[in-house]
Amino acid sequence: MRLDVVTIFPEYLEPLNVSLVGKARAAGLLDVRIHDLRAWTRDRHHTVDDTPYGGGPGMVMKPEPWGEALDAVLASGEGEPVVVVPTPSGRPFTQRLAGELSERPWLVFTPARYEGIDRRVMDEFAARLDVREVSIGDYVLAGGEAPVLVMVEAIARLLPGVLGNADSHRDDSFAPGPMADLLEGPVYTKPPQWRGRDVPEVLISGHHGRIARWRRDQALLRTSLHRPDLIARCDPAAFDRHDRATLAELGWRPGPDGRFGRAPDGMEE
Numbered sequence: 001m002r003l004d005v006v007t008i009f010p011e012y013l014e015p016l017n018v019s020l021v022g023k024a025r026a027a028g029l030l031d032v033r034i035h036d037l038r039a040w041t042r043d044r045h046h047t048v049d050d051t052p053y054g055g056g057p058g059m060v061m062k063p064e065p066w067g068e069a070l071d072a073v074l075a076s077g078e079g080e081p082v083v084v085v086p087t088p089s090g091r092p093f094t095q096r097l098a099g100e101l102s103e104r105p106w107l108v109f110t111p112a113r114y115e116g117i118d119r120r121v122m123d124e125f126a127a128r129l130d131v132r133e134v135s136i137g138d139y140v141l142a143g144g145e146a147p148v149l150v151m152v153e154a155i156a157r158l159l160p161g162v163l164g165n166a167d168s169h170r171d172d173s174f175a176p177g178p179m180a181d182l183l184e185g186p187v188y189t190k191p192p193q194w195r196g197r198d199v200p201e202v203l204i205s206g207h208h209g210r211i212a213r214w215r216r217d218q219a220l221l222r223t224s225l226h227r228p229d230l231i232a233r234c235d236p237a238a239f240d241r242h243d244r245a246t247l248a249e250l251g252w253r254p255g256p257d258g259r260f261g262r263a264p265d266g267m268e269e
């Protein structure tokens with residue numbers, strides 16, 4: 001997979017040389033190219049921003065350097081990339097989207113600074129390319145480089161050959177399959193006792209069926225506690241009889257459409 005990142009802070013992307021992504025690069029699984037946006041400025045000060053039309057605080061990134069930078073990146077490769085635009089006003093970045101992007105051969109990221117990029121740039125490239133405006137969460141960062149690091153790591157670990165054990169992401173939170181849309185429960189390793197705390201007995205029982213059941217119960221418990229919205233959204237067909245009993249214990253009831261809901265705290269009859 002080829003990844004291009006256009007930024008005014010190339011050094012911010014240094015972590016892409018480390019750990020899993022760094023190893024994937026070294027193994028030739030990822031071809032990462034970082035470009036300095038200022039290389040496409042034409043004035044002495046390498047200006048990339050200007051005041052916003054309509055007034056207001058902050059500065060806006062100028063369209064000309066971005067347009068020329070993206071033209072150059074596009075011309076340097078075969079085929080059409082997906083352009084990923086980090087922005088708090090984008091669609092949420094999810095595991096599903098990471099999976100979808102991991103199947104594309106070429107991604108171009110456009111992390112911005114200031115108040116973002118002049119709108120015409122994305123309108124221009126969206127007219128001929130697949131442009132995705134993506135948010136990594138409901139908060140505002142100073143720039144898009146950290147979101148690029150987040151997204152690249154999530155995407156890269158899904159590429160074949162990147163994780164030592166290809167099954168490692170099968171049971172992850174949000175992974176497609178039987179645990180889809182549930183959070184992963186707690187994990188343990190040796191020693192079996194630490195500071196007076198035991199590993200749950202079931203995990204050392206060697207009984208695969210009981211272990212799988214326990215893990216699923218823990219996933220339901222944790223999801224109910226931390227992300228009840230995920231349970232409410234789940235396709236009820238994904239829940240077996242035991243799941244339903246566990247959910248009932250946690251205060252969840254199927255509604256008229258079969259989906260599970262829970263009375264707000266203190267409203268249980």
Ligand SMILES: C[S@@+](CC[C@H](N)C(=O)[O-])C[C@H]1O[C@@H](n2cnc3c(N)ncnc32)[C@H](O)[C@@H]1O
Pocket residue numbers: 085086087088089110111112113114115116117134135136137138139140141142143144145147
């Ligand atoms: C200060 S922010 C601009 C915020 C913009 N005025 C708004 O409210 O939508 C500067 C840049 O940081 C990046 N950024 C900030 N928060 C982000 C988030 N939650 N997800 C993705 N990118 C983000 C984007 O590249 C954005 O253009």
